[in-house]
Amino acid sequence: MEKGIKIVTIGGGSSYTPELVEGLIKRYEELPVSELWLVDIEAGKEKLQIVGNLAKRMVKKAGVPIDIHLTLDRKAALKDADFVTTQFRVGLLEARAKDERIPLKYNVIGQETNGPGGLFKGLRTIPVILEIIKDMEELCPDAWLVNFTNPAGMVTEAVLRYTNHKKVVGLCNVPIGIRMGVAQMLGVEAERVHIDFAGLNHMVFGLDVYLDGVPIKDEVIRLMNDPNNSVTMKNIANIGWEPEFLQALNAIPCPYHRYYYKTREMLVDEQEKAATVGTRAEVVKKLEDELFKLYKDPNLDIKPPQLEQRGGAYYSDAACNLISSIYNDKRDIQPVNIRNNGAISSIEDDSAVELNCIITKEGPKPIAVGDLPVAVRGLVQQIKSFERVAAEAAVTGDVNKAVLALAINPLVGSDKLAKEIVTEMLEAHKEYLPQFFTEV
Ligand code: G6P
Numbered sequence: 001m002e003k004g005i006k007i008v009t010i011g012g013g014s015s016y017t018p019e020l021v022e023g024l025i026k027r028y029e030e031l032p033v034s035e036l037w038l039v040d041i042e043a044g045k046e047k048l049q050i051v052g053n054l055a056k057r058m059v060k061k062a063g064v065p066i067d068i069h070l071t072l073d074r075k076a077a078l079k080d081a082d083f084v085t086t087q088f089r090v091g092l093l094e095a096r097a098k099d100e101r102i103p104l105k106y107n108v109i110g111q112e113t114n115g116p117g118g119l120f121k122g123l124r125t126i127p128v129i130l131e132i133i134k135d136m137e138e139l140c141p142d143a144w145l146v147n148f149t150n151p152a153g154m155v156t157e158a159v160l161r162y163t164n165h166k167k168v169v170g171l172c173n174v175p176i177g178i179r180m181g182v183a184q185m186l187g188v189e190a191e192r193v194h195i196d197f198a199g200l201n202h203m204v205f206g207l208d209v210y211l212d213g214v215p216i217k218d219e220v221i222r223l224m225n226d227p228n229n230s231v232t233m234k235n236i237a238n239i240g241w242e243p244e245f246l247q248a249l250n251a252i253p254c255p256y257h258r259y260y261y262k263t264r265e266m267l268v269d270e271q272e273k274a275a276t277v278g279t280r281a282e283v284v285k286k287l288e289d290e291l292f293k294l295y296k297d298p299n300l301d302i303k304p305p306q307l308e309q310r311g312g313a314y315y316s317d318a319a320c321n322l323i324s325s326i327y328n329d330k331r332d333i334q335p336v337n338i339r340n341n342g343a344i345s346s347i348e349d350d351s352a353v354e355l356n357c358i359i360t361k362e363g364p365k366p367i368a369v370g371d372l373p374v375a376v377r378g379l380v381q382q383i384k385s386f387e388r389v390a391a392e393a394a395v396t397g398d399v400n401k402a403v404l405a406l407a408i409n410p411l412v413g414s415d416k417l418a419k420e421i422v423t424e425m426l427e428a429h430k431e432y433l434p435q436f437f438t439e440v
Pocket residue numbers: 150172173174233234235280284309310311312313
């Protein structure tokens with residue numbers, strides 16, 4: 001009998017794990033996973049137990065022979081893995097709350113993947129990802145790394161640039177969320193909608209939209225003018241687009257584009273929320289507490305619907321579809337983060353981009369886009385520069401590079417401000433940024 005698939009999930013104690021388990025259960029016939037190893041660190045031990053036991057109940061109820069292993073020993077888990085998925089948060093939600101709150105003091109957007117928050121999440125995460133890759137090279141060199149950890153674009157960029165591990169894919173639920181949103185607007189099944197995605201992670205545009213192969217972008221843009229229709233995610237304020245702007249842009253923006261094209265409105269919204277209900281991390285903390293209370297219930301053996309309150313909706317479909325298409329050599333089209341290889345001509349070949357790819361056993365093959373429309377090209381390139389300089393800062397621990405990265409970021413717009421924010425945030429996150437504090 002053929003050996004079943006071994007999947008290792010780093011950050012296995014995450015509240016999102018039931019999503020993944022549900023996806024694996026649903027696809028068991030085409031994706032026969034025999035072992036799912038959920039790995040976490042000492043600080044996440046209790047959550048790992050709770051979510052791991054729920055995962056065990058879920059597979060038992062479904063009657064599928066997936067063995068769930070829970071461990072704090074990453075190396076033991078990685079041995080001979082076929083796929084490694086990453087969904088961890090260095091510094092937990094407390095660090096995210098700082099990423100969100102500190103910039104607000106400087107009247108700069110506080111968000112976990114954009115601006116200063118994105119920079120600092122990257123600085124904390126990239127060294128850990130590089131260590132995981134080192135372990136993978138030793139213990140499962142042929143395994144695919146499917147990274148869901150934010151900032152997913154910057155992390156993919158760092159892996160491509162600073163390691164020799166080629167089998168890496170960055171994954172995000174934003175494109176699938178847009179497709180679902182558009183399908184809903186049109187009142188049709190998502191399978192009938194195809195979107196040509198291109199750009200970067202959390203900076204991706206739908207350049208064309210088709211319904212059953214017929215171009216329908218103009219109609220979608222018209223529908224998006226109705227604020228009730230504007231596609232968004234649970235973690236991003238649903239502020240409607242100006243119809244004139246959308247029409248002229250002539251592309252479908254992603255929910256995160258609001259931070260760039262509605263910077264003022266989003267800043268006001270975030271400041272108001274921070275002063276009332278709390279920042280997103282603080283809201284999520286409460287949601288997580290509720291979720292873990294539910295997960296603890298020994299009678300719960302399915303993914304609870306309350307998980308849909310999180311921004312990561314469809315995460316399971318994105319991750320499991322990708323893994324299944326690689327495993328089964330499906331050659332279907334999925335938007336992922338991967339080495340550009342000339343697909344977007346205005347981005348370097350060796351940089352990470354998010355775009356539609358054909359998913360094969362040898363990995364995702366990017367579908368050539370040519371140049372990005374002039375209206376979006378500049379912003380995408382600017383964010384790519386930000387990501388590259390930020391990744392370099394994460395690897396070298398060079399403070400000046402961190403300041404430079406932030407000064408490049410359009411949400412900051414001042415070298416002085418960039419320096420002040422970096423100085424305060426470095427201190428606040430000191431514990432998780434040893435590369436900036438260790439004497440060499
Ligand atoms: C969206 C993004 C993810 C992000 C999530 C945050 O789905 O695409 O990258 O992690 O939102 O959701 P949360 O519920 O944690 O705010």
